[in-house]
Amino acid sequence: MxxxxxxxxxxxxxxxxxxxxxxxxxxxxxxxxxxxxxxxxxxxxxxxxxxxxxxxxxxxxxxxxxxxxxxxxxxxxxxxxxxxxxxxxxxxxxxxxxxxxxxxxxxxxxxxxxxxxxxxxxxxxxxxxxxxxxxxxxxxSRSIKVLTQVIALRREELILTLNMVIFLLIFSSSLIYFAEHEAQPDKFPHIPASMWWAVITLTTVGYGDVYPITPLGKLLGGILALLGIGLFALPAGIIASSFTEIIAMNKIAKKTLSPKICPHCGKNIDQPLDDSTDLDN
Missing domain, CATH: 1.20.120.350 (Voltage-gated potassium channels. Chain C)
Incomplete structure (x- = not known):
């Protein structure tokens, strides 16, 4: 019981x-x-x-x-x-x-x-x-399950992209610190504080509260902004292509598990004909 x-x-x-x-x-x-x-x-x-x-x-x-x-x-x-x-x-x-x-x-x-x-x-x-x-x-939620499948399918590519973002964030904040620290010691007091500028520049947000004033800092900011456009578009493309692949796989699995059966002949409607000559019979 x-x-x-x-x-x-x-x-x-x-x-x-x-x-x-x-x-x-x-x-x-x-x-x-x-x-x-x-x-x-x-x-x-x-x-x-x-x-x-x-x-x-x-x-x-x-x-x-x-x-x-x-x-x-x-x-x-x-x-x-x-x-x-x-x-x-x-x-x-x-x-x-x-x-x-x-x-x-x-x-x-x-x-x-x-x-x-x-x-x-x-x-x-x-x-x-x-x-x-x-x-x-x-x-x-089926949509959240699909998102989980997408992340699991492209886990290695997303982790690689994340590593690239972290490396570029640390590298750019270090460069801007050495380029702007003497000119703006209050805005770029140390490398961790400079990471805020690197984040808003990489994401092309640009709040304007912190910005470079030296020629070298401006050059670095422009290069970093261009790199940010491509860098953050990369995971978006990976996820978009994975969505298409996962949805196609789920449709195939759904047809396999729940096939459409013809009420007259009892055959699978989604299954292609074995012989094209059957169309003439």
């Missing part, structure tokens, strides 16, 4: 391939709850709105935390349905250390911190972690 109930709970929470109506309803309900919590956190920063609706916002927050807590407990309890988490203790600990389980835990854990005896001076800052509930959408 317990095993049967545990399997039903597991199918409700985890097994999306079964496409149960109750499972889909539960997913949509959690998506609605996550998005509503994010909106509520934003509205709590509006003092006039918070003073009028403080009771409703607190009650909604407690209800949401209760749902997320119950969801996490049920996921940990039913995870032993899978063979790799079969052990009642070590299996559950392994599941609790998975990225999605950690995100589920972070989504509600900060709510319980004010009720402990520990004096947290930054408790209000900790409550901002409620925005991390948005990460839970990765479990239910």
């Amino acid at each position: 317990v095993k049967k109930l545990k399997r039903r709970v597991f199918l409700l929470l985890e097994a999306k391939q079964h496409q149960q109506k109750l499972s889909r309803f539960f997913d949509y309900f959690l998506i609605f709850l996550i998005i509503s919590n994010t909106i509520a956190v934003c509205m709590e920063s509006v003092e006039n709105f918070f003073e009028v609706h403080q009771t409703e916002l607190i009650a909604f927050n407690r209800f949401s935390v209760g749902v997320f807590t119950l969801e996490y407990i049920l996921r940990v309890w039913s995870c032993t349905t899978l063979q790799k988490y079969r052990h009642p203790i070590w299996g559950r600990l392994r599941y609790m250390l998975t990225p999605l389980a950690i995100i589920d835990l972070i989504a509600f854990l900060p709510f319980y911190l004010p009720f402990t005896r520990v004096d947290f001076r930054a408790i209000q800052l900790l409550r901002l972690t409620r925005f991390l509930q948005l990460l839970k959408l990765g479990r239910y």
Whole structure:
């Protein structure tokens, strides 16, 4: 009886391939709850709105935390349905250390911190972690799953691009420091402070609060701005091409797993004909 109930709970929470109506309803309900919590956190920063609706916002927050807590407990309890988490203790600990389980835990854990005896001076800052509930959408949103696949597919290329950006950032901030330190010691006091100028120049933002005045500094700024245009366009091109590739792969996989069957002949509609002469028959 317990095993049967545990399997039903597991199918409700985890097994999306079964496409149960109750499972889909539960997913949509959690998506609605996550998005509503994010909106509520934003509205709590509006003092006039918070003073009028403080009771409703607190009650909604407690209800949401209760749902997320119950969801996490049920996921940990039913995870032993899978063979790799079969052990009642070590299996559950392994599941609790998975990225999605950690995100589920972070989504509600900060709510319980004010009720402990520990004096947290930054408790209000900790409550901002409620925005991390948005990460839970990765479990239910197909678009976020596609983005995760894209990053995983082009991980090496993106890491290489990041290394190039970090190297150029440090190199350019060092050069601008030696070029502008004597002329503007207050604006370029040291290399770490010069990194702010390097960042806004590489990204071609250019706030204008810090800028070079020496001929060498201006030349360096112009070269760096041109390099920044191409450098930051590089990861955008990598991600865009990966999106096209992942979407095409997902379409092929979807056709393979869920083929369209002709109601008359019972054959796969998406499968090409073996012999072109069949068209004449």
